[in-house]
Structures are given as structure tokens and as C-alpha cells.
Amino acid sequence: MKKKRMVNTMGRLAFAVAFLGLLLGCSKDDDLVDNAPKDEDPKALTLKDRAAFGIGAAIKTNQLQENMFAYTLYEHFNQITAEWEMKMETIWTSPTSFNWSKADELVTFAQEREMNVHGHVLVWYKSFPGWFKTAGYDSTAFESKVKDYIQTTVGRYKGKVKSWDVVNEIFNDNGTLRSQDCPVYASFEDPIGFYGRCFQYAREADPDAKLFYNDYSVVLASGKRNAIKRMVARLKDEGYPIDGIGDQFHYRVTTDVNTMSSGLKDMASTGLLIHISELDLIVNTQKSDSYQFVRSEQIKQAQMYGAIVEMFEELPQEQKFAITTWGVTDKYTWLTDWWHPREYPLLFDENYNEKEAYAAFLEALK
Numbered sequence: 001m002k003k004k005r006m007v008n009t010m011g012r013l014a015f016a017v018a019f020l021g022l023l024l025g026c027s028k029d030d031d032l033v034d035n036a037p038k039d040e041d042p043k044a045l046t047l048k049d050r051a052a053f054g055i056g057a058a059i060k061t062n063q064l065q066e067n068m069f070a071y072t073l074y075e076h077f078n079q080i081t082a083e084w085e086m087k088m089e090t091i092w093t094s095p096t097s098f099n100w101s102k103a104d105e106l107v108t109f110a111q112e113r114e115m116n117v118h119g120h121v122l123v124w125y126k127s128f129p130g131w132f133k134t135a136g137y138d139s140t141a142f143e144s145k146v147k148d149y150i151q152t153t154v155g156r157y158k159g160k161v162k163s164w165d166v167v168n169e170i171f172n173d174n175g176t177l178r179s180q181d182c183p184v185y186a187s188f189e190d191p192i193g194f195y196g197r198c199f200q201y202a203r204e205a206d207p208d209a210k211l212f213y214n215d216y217s218v219v220l221a222s223g224k225r226n227a228i229k230r231m232v233a234r235l236k237d238e239g240y241p242i243d244g245i246g247d248q249f250h251y252r253v254t255t256d257v258n259t260m261s262s263g264l265k266d267m268a269s270t271g272l273l274i275h276i277s278e279l280d281l282i283v284n285t286q287k288s289d290s291y292q293f294v295r296s297e298q299i300k301q302a303q304m305y306g307a308i309v310e311m312f313e314e315l316p317q318e319q320k321f322a323i324t325t326w327g328v329t330d331k332y333t334w335l336t337d338w339w340h341p342r343e344y345p346l347l348f349d350e351n352y353n354e355k356e357a358y359a360a361f362l363e364a365l366k
């Protein structure tokens, strides 16, 4: 690890006070935040200040109630993804009703602080509401309902949500279409045609929003990546709008860096925007109950974060959309439920201290 970030304590204190003011509802015209002293050493700037692309984090709105969470989010990131509050299942409560309360809260938080929102996600097989799956729609009714959902949702946040994951996880790693538990696969002879029209519906609702296809293991699984590239070529050919591809990057400290790096370049060969959309790095790869996140483990993780940021930086500048981490602090990560309770995958520790991983991320920015 090279130089550790110098922290201007007074500056941070002023910033925290200013931020508290913002939380308590001071008007933006007070310009408290913008006038907060910044560290002079450029290395001391935070991720969002240093990066020439978006720095995102996934959040849940209840986390914003915790001052340190909100403060850390605002200080280091400039883009927000909803971890689940903008998924179809959360918003679309019945054929005729929508619950926008959480999504609105998130979008308002972002707007008041001039942060971008990346919308996640319009069509995902895992997120169709129960009532939809049992409604017995034929493909015509299915599509007209989903069209209505997309246009209502994207339309509501037009100009506020700058980008959307329109479609998530439709391919298996070998490149075949996912059939298991996928309502679209079960209802359409040509699922890709349907997905293409979903992009079109989103475009109609907000012509300025950037539209993404999102999936996992894109840089690792060449079969899946080739299928995505074929889909992109077809959509372009048929005039359907797609602006970018995301790879989630839920990887491990042991994942092969060269494979990742060549896969990422290959994704970029589409010429589309590239989003590392849900980055977190598993350290407790063996799911050990006695795992300790000791210094050597911290360094290993930091090196991997650094390598990922470096490979992203090597992409053509105009294709670097954003790097989004799937959470802010190790205190709140989906992996403690989905992987192992002893897991430490993010950039900040449980007490909101910058980890070695943070320093390596910052250092790897151009």
C-alpha cells in the first residue's frame, strides 16, 4: 500500500457539522457543504472527488437514519442504487397499485444532495410480485402489464433517476437463456424480443436515461458474455436502445485477476458504457466460523480492490460509467446473510473507518 490518506480533522469536523445541517433541513443555498474546507493534498480527496466516473453505493433507506451512514455515503459517493426498494416486487403491490414511499425517499435524499440515482431494476425474474406470477396472463397481457409498470416507474422518476438496469440476469453462465423460475422465459417464444421492447418502453418514458443490461460473472463466464454481446448486436440491429452493460462483481479475493481484466475489455468491445454495478469482495472464502479478518487478509482484499479499479481505469474514458459497491460499510452487507456471518466485503469497516481496501481504491484512480 502506498501513502495512506491524510485526514484533515478540522476539515472533516466542519464537513460533518455542515452535513448535519443538511440533514436537519438547511437550504442548499446556505452552501455549507460546498464551502467546507478540503484537504490540500489531492490524494486526500475522497473517491467521488478523485474519480472521473461515478462512484456508487447500494443502500436501504432505513440506513440513512444513521448519521454516520448518511455522512459517509455523502462524503465519498456521488451515486446511489437502491438495494431492494426500487425492485418490482417492492413497488408493484397489486395490478393497480404502486408503493413509492421508499423509492421516493431515496430519490429525494439523492436530489437534495445532487447525487445521481441508478435505478435497479425494472425486469428481474426474481422480483416479479407473487400476484403477477399467479395471475395467469397470456403473453399479450403480460407485456402490456410490464410495459405499464416500466413506463409508470421510469416516468415518475424522469430526469431524477439518470440510469436504469432495465433487465437483470437473463442468461446462464454457458450463454443459454435462464429458464428456471423465469416468468418471461415461460411466457414468450422469443424472450430477447420482449426484453428489447422493455428497453424501448423505458426509452419512451425517459429519453435521457441511460439504459443498462445487468448480470453477474460477465467478465468470468465467456459463454454468458458472448450471449450478451449477441443480444446487444441484435438489439442495435433492430433499433432497440441499450446504452450500457453492468457486471455485478460479487467476486472473491481469490478470483483470477487476468480473467477479470480480459473479460472486462471484451465487455467494452461492445462500445457501450460499462458499469461495475454491485462490487463487493468475499474474504472468508472457506466460510469458516473461526475466520479472522486479520491484516494480511485486509491487504489481500485491498490488492484486489486496487486491481479492479486499475482494470476499469484502462477502459476508454467515455465508456467508464461507474463503479458501485454493494453497500457502504461491513456493518450492513447482504453477504452476512447470504454467504457467512463473518464477512467483510466493503470499503468501510463496521465503525465507518476507511479500510485498506478504500486506500487501494483511491490510489488506483487515475
Ligand code: XIL
Pocket (backbone or CB within 6 Å): 083, 084, 168, 248, 278, 334
Ligand atoms: C440482493 C440484496 O442485496 C438483498 O438484500 C436482497 O434480499 C436480495 O437481493 N444481484 C442483484 C441484486 O442484482 O439485486 C441482489 O441484491 C444481489 C444479486
